[in-house]
Amino acid sequence: MTSNELRAKFLAFFASKGHEIVRSSPLVPGNDPTLLFTNAGMVQFKDVFTGQDHRPYKRAASSQKCVRAGGKHNDLENVGYTARHHTFFEMLGNFSFGDYFKKDAIHYAWEFITSPAWLGIDKSRLLVTVYHSDDEAFGIWRDEIGVPEARIVRIGDNKGAPYASDNFWAMGDTGPCGPCTEIFYDHDPDGSKGIWGGPPGSPEEDGDRWIEIWNVVFMQFERHKDGRLEKLPKPSVDTGMGLERISALMQGSNDNYQTDTFKQLIGAVAALAGQQPYAQASQKVIADHIRATSFLIADGVLPSNEGRGYVLRRIMRRAIRHGYKLGLNEAFFYKLVAPLVAAMGEAFPELVEKQAAIEKAIRQEEDSFATTLDKGMKLLDEAIAKLQGETTIPGEVVFKLYDTYGFPLDLTADIARERNLKLDEAGYEREMEAQRERARAASKFSSAEGLKYEGAATVFQGYDQLSLSDAKVLALYRG
Ligand code: ATP
Ligand code: MG
Ligand code: MG
Ligand code: MG
Numbered sequence: 001m002t003s004n005e006l007r008a009k010f011l012a013f014f015a016s017k018g019h020e021i022v023r024s025s026p027l028v029p030g031n032d033p034t035l036l037f038t039n040a041g042m043v044q045f046k047d048v049f050t051g052q053d054h055r056p057y058k059r060a061a062s063s064q065k066c067v068r069a070g071g072k073h074n075d076l077e078n079v080g081y082t083a084r085h086h087t088f089f090e091m092l093g094n095f096s097f098g099d100y101f102k103k104d105a106i107h108y109a110w111e112f113i114t115s116p117a118w119l120g121i122d123k124s125r126l127l128v129t130v131y132h133s134d135d136e137a138f139g140i141w142r143d144e145i146g147v148p149e150a151r152i153v154r155i156g157d158n159k160g161a162p163y164a165s166d167n168f169w170a171m172g173d174t175g176p177c178g179p180c181t182e183i184f185y186d187h188d189p190d191g192s193k194g195i196w197g198g199p200p201g202s203p204e205e206d207g208d209r210w211i212e213i214w215n216v217v218f219m220q221f222e223r224h225k226d227g228r229l230e231k232l233p234k235p236s237v238d239t240g241m242g243l244e245r246i247s248a249l250m251q252g253s254n255d256n257y258q259t260d261t262f263k264q265l266i267g268a269v270a271a272l273a274g275q276q277p278y279a280q281a282s283q284k285v286i287a288d289h290i291r292a293t294s295f296l297i298a299d300g301v302l303p304s305n306e307g308r309g310y311v312l313r314r315i316m317r318r319a320i321r322h323g324y325k326l327g328l329n330e331a332f333f334y335k336l337v338a339p340l341v342a343a344m345g346e347a348f349p350e351l352v353e354k355q356a357a358i359e360k361a362i363r364q365e366e367d368s369f370a371t372t373l374d375k376g377m378k379l380l381d382e383a384i385a386k387l388q389g390e391t392t393i394p395g396e397v398v399f400k401l402y403d404t405y406g407f408p409l410d411l412t413a414d415i416a417r418e419r420n421l422k423l424d425e426a427g428y429e430r431e432m433e434a435q436r437e438r439a440r441a442a443s444k445f446s447s448a449e450g451l452k453y454e455g456a457a458t459v460f461q462g463y464d465q466l467s468l469s470d471a472k473v474l475a476l477y478r479g
Helices: 003-016 041-050 102-114 135-145 243-250 260-273 281-298 307-325 333-344 349-353 355-385 395-403 409-418 425-434 436-441 470-475
Strands: 059-067 088-096 126-131 152-155 168-170 175-186 210-223 229-242
Touching (some): 003 088, 088 102, 088 281, 126 135, 135 175, 229 243, 243 260
Antiparallel strands (some): 059 088, 175 210
């Protein structure tokens, strides 16, 4: 079953259950200045949940473009390291706006994935989690669906640990939220594949053996700026299933990068690099990043030095650097737009429409970064050669790479991580502080000209609240 077929099947299933099929909204949320990018299917329905907006339907289903590269949900650092995380992905979702609640939501999800008429997934390989105090959901799974108690795991809130599971779902620091129940699939029940990982709630839950495929959120509250939880006007449902994860499962793999869509993209990267497909992890990173880059540009974001544009620039430069690592020293990244359009243009006509503009914006970023990348890599390699057994790259080097060579901090950190090195964060901060004024004024890398954001006007106000600060980025790399 191809990804395109799966998307269509999901929507057909929920249409048959009386759901309105709604198009994906853009990646730049039109109604939310606190959110960096659309990070879930519910974002376009946020105001419907809170009762501020009304729709002519009470049930909806969508396949939503999502980017998780900043803010509460940030998976940029997972790309290239796990089999299941992307910066850009599609979230299949069904929604109830004060219509059905826990019971129907759970029954629909189970029917879609296990019924032989739909996906027919082997029930014995599934496991579910519920919010620790949610006896109602626990009861529905055990008594109505028939999941054995041993396969229902109670999970609480996590207090910010990057990987610990958390069964209280929230879009961001504010907004709709509620307890959830998640469905996991065991990709290696007899251990024959040797995939590392354990069930949710276990110390090995971060592995790629037990993979979360679907999250069903019981939307009941809205969190306000002061932290207060207010009850929503009506209990509602918001679900999200990663299209790439369910495609991988249906195509017999735990690895999203082995799906039909990614095979095409990785094939294209490998061809440019003159390598076998999957020869190096960088191929996967590049395949991931061409999707995020192209979809963001199609939705009006351009690389720049602040806010959303800077997140895009960081993604693009990481991809360009991974290309450099594969020996792609000439502009190459823009050449991947055509294979992406071939793989996804049918489902997302905006890619076809904006192909030339996307290629142009990427080409400009590649050209402007090309010379400093090469020089910066040489500087970094020299600095690393001088370490002689030390494992920390000096702050002055990290700062010079940032300030003179246009290496975003996370780009240098990405390289350090590959080589088992750390960054001297205090030293970097010192240099940064000393030259903050100059750094602020430095706009050597002007954004692409002649391409304007065409979507609805958005003001981004949430930068400070988002985990994009240097301190947070650095924290990810601490010992
Ligand atoms: P995980 O715990 O695996 O990081 P999550 O709990 O953060 O996932 P949710 O916020 O519940 O994810 O999103 C709903 C669904 O979207 C997930 O169950 C998963 O199928 C999919 N998904 C989430 N993050 C990603 C990602 N970065 N790349 C691809 N699919 C994702
Ligand atoms: Mg996550
Ligand atoms: Mg999870
Ligand atoms: Mg989840």
